[in-house]
Amino acid sequence: RKEVEQDPGPFNVPEGATVAFNCTYSNSASQSFFWYRQDCRKEPKLLMSVYSSGNEDGRFTAQLNRASQYISLLIRDSKLSDSATYLCVVIAGGSYIPTFGRGTSLIVHP
Amino acid sequence: NAGVTQTPKFQVLKTGQSMTLQCAQDMNHEYMSWYRQDPGMGLRLIHYSVGAGITDQGEVPNGYNVSRSTTEDFPLRLLSAAPSQTSVYFCATHGAGPYEQYFGPGTRLTVT
Numbered sequence: 001r002k003e004v005e006q007d008p009g010p011f012n013v014p015e016g017a018t019v020a021f022n023c024t025y026s027n028s029a030s031q032s033f034f035w036y037r038q039d040c041r042k043e044p045k046l047l048m049s050v051y052s053s054g055n056e057d058g059r060f061t062a063q064l065n066r067a068s069q070y071i072s073l074l075i076r077d078s079k080l081s082d083s084a085t086y087l088c089v090v091i092a093g094g095s096y097i098p099t100f101g102r103g104t105s106l107i108v109h110p
Numbered sequence: 111n112a113g114v115t116q117t118p119k120f121q122v123l124k125t126g127q128s129m130t131l132q133c134a135q136d137m138n139h140e141y142m143s144w145y146r147q148d149p150g151m152g153l154r155l156i157h158y159s160v161g162a163g164i165t166d167q168g169e170v171p172n173g174y175n176v177s178r179s180t181t182e183d184f185p186l187r188l189l190s191a192a193p194s195q196t197s198v199y200f201c202a203t204h205g206a207g208p209y210e211q212y213f214g215p216g217t218r219l220t221v222t
Contacts, residue, residue: 008150032209034209036211042216043200043213043214043215044153044200044211044213045213046210046211049210087152087153089211091209096141096160096204096206096209097155097158097168098209098211100145100152100153101152102150102152103152
């Protein structure tokens, strides 16, 4: 079983829709969690960190569920520009080496 | 402040050729890493370094060498290129804090 798993999608949604992705991780010692965004043929860039209490950045909300070992990303009022691949990243406690999920593809259409 | 730079952007090699992918950062970060990204496989760690003079293997190190003589530079060497090394290669760096990774723009390598 891969350490970090994501549904590859693609998630195909209309503009204005709300969409949510989940990411499960297998290492219960994981301590740091992130969502990265990767546009086609570009490098990944940090979208947001995921805090234990959950956090929001504009239309984006990230949550952590330690008991079930997953993190989630909710995007409200989707824009065409949100079309990208969203990568889940997990770092175990005491480590500085991130483990990347394979990414979830989002396509927002008019 | 250029962040993380990689050269070349594109490269075509013949099987058996060698080459060096360059990576440089001006963020004064200690940690640097090399990843390869293949369709359906996600990002896989090749080698990483926690500071000048210190390197270690990642998940897929075979066929690649690295060295870290300065904080700024972390070149990746392909000793004898194979078609299985056709991929997109990303260099990344991060500081000692919240581990936000900063990636270079990537090198697209094709081995024929």
